[in-house]
Amino acid sequence: MTPLEFVAGVFGISLVAGVLGSMLGLGGGIVVVPALTLLFKLDIRYAVGASIVSVIATSSGAAASYVRQHLSNLRVAMLLEVSTATGAISGAFLAGILAGKWLYVIFASVMALTGLAMWRDLHHGDEPAAPVKPDRLADRLRLHSSYYDPALGRTVEYRVRRTWLGLIVSYIAGIVSGLLGVGGGVLKVPAMTLGMGMPIKTATATSNFMIGVTAAASAGVYFMRGEIDPIVAGPTAAGVLIGATAGAKLLPKLHSKVVRVLLVVVLLWTAYEMMRKGVGNG
């Protein structure tokens, strides 16, 4: 493969990663890392470096649209970011003490269970199944919001509940990414939908905003370690940015159920990948 073919190939795959990642509120890493290492036989360090850049590109590429469409709930994002960032720092410290393959098995099980919970919830849609219990913390922090849903043709008002549960799960999500370097983003969306009762599209758009902030600090570190190769990360960033911009335009038009099904598939796939690493064939 020549550098030109390589750059073109990486750009193409990154377009897809950007569309998918921006709609589901995840970094493109889940697509980018396996593609770069398996398809392009790239050194894992450069693949991970490009992946962290792709997370930021996904986030920043889509953020402008999501804020304009009022899909990102910035207050929820900033609040949960406090506990995610704290979790990531704890995870970095715990890594030395807790390192072990069984960690992958535990987190894989958590993700599989979350995926199943979301699957069961598919029929409920965005409307809460039971009357919403008021949450004084959410009132105090003015977390409730609304957005216009073109797929439904109306404005959807939503009230945030169980803020404390969202904070705890975000903290765990932070630990997962600090400890294992992957998978934190996948837990934040269920935390907001199942836990805090937010509509799925606002949850993915809010998560999309958060992942960029979390990844920025790590990306700076990767750069100083010389693990960001411009010939790899450059086309990745360009492809993901364009893909994410398109994905952000697409998300509002999709039906919530489509987004949920996609997310369940990604959750179960991530669980499978982590389990494989834990069991030792990865």
Next chain:
Amino acid sequence: MQRADAVRRVELLLSRLLRAGVVVSLLTVVTGLVMSFARHPDYSRSVEALERLTHPDTAMARSLGDVWRGIAEGRGQAVTALGLLLLIATPVVRVAASVVAYLVERDWTYAIITGIVLALLVVSFVIGKVE
């Protein structure tokens, strides 16, 4: 209502700021890639060139100093690296701008929350550097 309007204005301003950062970094990344291919015609023919570029031992720019020196020498890869650094900076600038915006709005609760986020970003960056 007035307050909600003010918050919305700030959100839109931040969103435009972010978009500008993204467009500038995308253009810089692409310019760098085009420069690399223009300068090395063998990049579109040679298979060894790719192996050299992606070899684990190849020295990468690790600091702003490296990037500036590379740009001064007209190296496309350094221009791409600059674009990537701009991209990495966008979320950080975004959080910093939010702190200022909430202070201006006299929304102390969220000024403190975003301030903590910014501080945690700095802490995790420093911890990562030490490791």
